[in-house]
Amino acid sequence: MTFDVEKIRQDFPILKEKIRGKDLVYLDNAATCQKPQSVIDSIVHVYSHDYANVHRGVHTLSVRSTDKFEGARTKVKDFINAASDKEIIFVKGATEAINLVAQTFGKANIKAGDEIVITAMEHHSNIVPWQMLCEQTGAILKVAPINQAGELIFAEFEQLLNDKTRLVSVVHMSNALGTINPVKAIIEVAHAKNIPVLLDGAQAIPHIQVDVQALDCDFYVFSGHKLYGPTGTGVLYGKQALLEAMPPYQGGGDMIRKVTFTETEYNTLPYKFEAGTPNIADVIGLGAAIDYINSIGMDVIAAHEADLLHYATEKAQAIKGLRIIGEAEEKGAILSFVLDKIHPHDIGTMLDSLGIAIRAGHHCAMPVMDFYNVPATARASFGLYNTRQEIDVLMNGIESLIEVFG
Amino acid sequence: MFDDLRDLYQEVIFDHNRNPRNFRIIEDADRKVEGFNPLCGDRLTLYLKMAGNVITDASFQGSGCAISTASVSLMTEIVKGKTEQEADTLFKQFHEMTTGKDEHFNLEAVGKLAVLAGVREYPARVKCATLAWHTLDAALKNQQEAISTE
Numbered sequence: 220m221t222f223d224v225e226k227i228r229q230d231f232p233i234l235k236e237k238i239r240g241k242d243l244v245y246l247d248n249a250a251t252c253q254k255p256q257s258v259i260d261s262i263v264h265v266y267s268h269d270y271a272n273v274h275r276g277v278h279t280l281s282v283r284s285t286d287k288f289e290g291a292r293t294k295v296k297d298f299i300n301a302a303s304d305k306e307i308i309f310v311k312g313a314t315e316a317i318n319l320v321a322q323t324f325g326k327a328n329i330k331a332g333d334e335i336v337i338t339a340m341e342h343h344s345n346i347v348p349w350q351m352l353c354e355q356t357g358a359i360l361k362v363a364p365i366n367q368a369g370e371l372i373f374a375e376f377e378q379l380l381n382d383k384t385r386l387v388s389v390v391h392m393s394n395a396l397g398t399i400n401p402v403k404a405i406i407e408v409a410h411a412k413n414i415p416v417l418l419d420g421a422q423a424i425p426h427i428q429v430d431v432q433a434l435d436c437d438f439y440v441f442s443g444h445k446l447y448g449p450t451g452t453g454v455l456y457g458k459q460a461l462l463e464a465m466p467p468y469q470g471g472g473d474m475i476r477k478v479t480f481t482e483t484e485y486n487t488l489p490y491k492f493e494a495g496t497p498n499i500a501d502v503i504g505l506g507a508a509i510d511y512i513n514s515i516g517m518d519v520i521a522a523h524e525a526d527l528l529h530y531a532t533e534k535a536q537a538i539k540g541l542r543i544i545g546e547a548e549e550k551g552a553i554l555s556f557v558l559d560k561i562h563p564h565d566i567g568t569m570l571d572s573l574g575i576a577i578r579a580g581h582h583c584a585m586p587v588m589d590f591y592n593v594p595a596t597a598r599a600s601f602g603l604y605n606t607r608q609e610i611d612v613l614m615n616g617i618e619s620l621i622e623v624f625g
Numbered sequence: 626m627f628d629d630l631r632d633l634y635q636e637v638i639f640d641h642n643r644n645p646r647n648f649r650i651i652e653d654a655d656r657k658v659e660g661f662n663p664l665c666g667d668r669l670t671l672y673l674k675m676a677g678n679v680i681t682d683a684s685f686q687g688s689g690c691a692i693s694t695a696s697v698s699l700m701t702e703i704v705k706g707k708t709e710q711e712a713d714t715l716f717k718q719f720h721e722m723t724t725g726k727d728e729h730f731n732l733e734a735v736g737k738l739a740v741l742a743g744v745r746e747y748p749a750r751v752k753c754a755t756l757a758w759h760t761l762d763a764a765l766k767n768q769q770e771a772i773s774t775e
Contacts, residue, residue: 562690580665619627625639
């Protein structure tokens with residue numbers, strides 16, 4: 220399939236916005252992606268034509284709404300190649316998915332003295348839920364180190380795995396560094412010791428073709444809004460046998476089969492983990508986002524983004540006083556950097572005045588900032604609608620602000 | 626290229642960012658308070674030397690953006706020789722200038738601090754400018770624990 224980025228850009232109405240009188244250059248995709256018209260339309264359409272509460276309804280709209288909602292589940296299943304719809308749990312985002320696993324699988328299987336292994340490049344959302352679990356259970360959180368390039372030191376990671384390790388929870392692609400972890404190898408060594416593996420796919424999902432069966436991961440989590448879908452949607456994939464054995468997360472409607480005041484029988488998968496009315500319209504919007512991505516092709520998107528990253532990296536390396544944070548061999552479309560004597564927040568404000576949206580801060584990865592001994596970084600992150608011309612605008616902006624700061 | 630930003634990044638701010646004033650430790654400080662902006666990671670330690678209720682010396686250490694560095698640098702200059710009451714009045718005026726609703730705020734009242742008035746147009750950056758002053762406020766109240774803008 221040929222890729223026409225100008226045609227793609229026409230699909231995203233927000234890209235026509237002027238920011239402070241300038242053309243918007245949106246390079247904050249790692250925080251959240253913009254939405255194509257088809258996703259926006261799908262939500263408007265649901266509320267205009269198909270909306271009612273899902274499940275158990277006998278009236279026409281409820282059936283229609285349920286069909287579309289469950290249709291979105293099948294789209295997610297196919298998108299990540301899960302074995303069954305039952306393995307796709309809708310949550311509000313990757314963060315909730317990790318918390319769900321910590322508070323159900325974790326509480327059922329992780330006891331005092333047990334160990335959970337993460338890496339030094341995790342987002343706070345793959346640190347804090349485990350710290351909370353450790354506090355509750357007396358388990359211990361172990362952190363596998365990274366090298367200066369921002370890569371997992373695999374041998375040291377492997378050494379952390381022992382007969383007390385109950386779970387490995389690692390990021391597929393780092394939001395602060397762009398590093399893509401060797402997840403296949405991680406899963407292999409963990410499984411060799413019968414340790415299940417959770418992959419935090421929040422960043423990876425819009426950039427990398429994910430096949431949960433080929434990876435053989437036990438859990439995979441991601442957020443819809445980073446996949447060009449609506450906010451408030453997220454997915455927990457879990458192997459069916461694991462999900463079956465886990466206690467429920469929240470109690471309420473939809474997650475039950477039978478309730479009396481003395482006992483409750485829980486519903487089957489996936490509903491056991493979906494208490495209450497779900498985010499119906501936005502989940503249907505997530506289905507539309509997957510349709511949109513499939514219409515382009517993940518391989519085509521990945522190739523385009525690899526070109527953007529390569530182009531941006533070369534240009535950035537040529538700027539004196541610019542230091543790239545995160546230089547892993549395997550890297551996704553994220554360029555994190557610092558400038559000599561110019562704070563990332565000043566970079567962010569100055570670039571904003573040129574219409575360029577980047578992120579400046581700790582990217583919810585304070586331990587990564589500590590590792591590189593920087594308070595924050597500036598981060599440009601690319602998506603399928605970005606262009607080489609936009610990277611030129613960014614790099615010209617950086618050179619100009621270096622001049623202004625003197 | 627950055628014409629729109631001239632109100633925010635005035636030359637005085639670049640100057641204080643390049644050459645911060647009173648960037649040192651006062652070993653025998655009477656007051657020492659840490660300020661932290663968790664949003665952007667700005668950290669500073671403020672030192673005050675007192676004679677009765679007069680601030681005889683003020684200095685700081687830490688790292689932050691140009692706005693926060695210039696703000697604390699200017700602040701340490703201006704509060705030297707002021708009584709606690711006078712410094713508190715300045716804190717309130719600075720707060721009003723950067724966050725208040727009054728569009729006709731009298732900039733003359735705050736002297737050279739007026740160069741930071743531009744931050745009020747940039748809500749995301751107000752805390753960069755006010756961190757120093759909230760830290761001073763804590764020092765004036767003789768609080769020991771670190772303060773945070775969140």
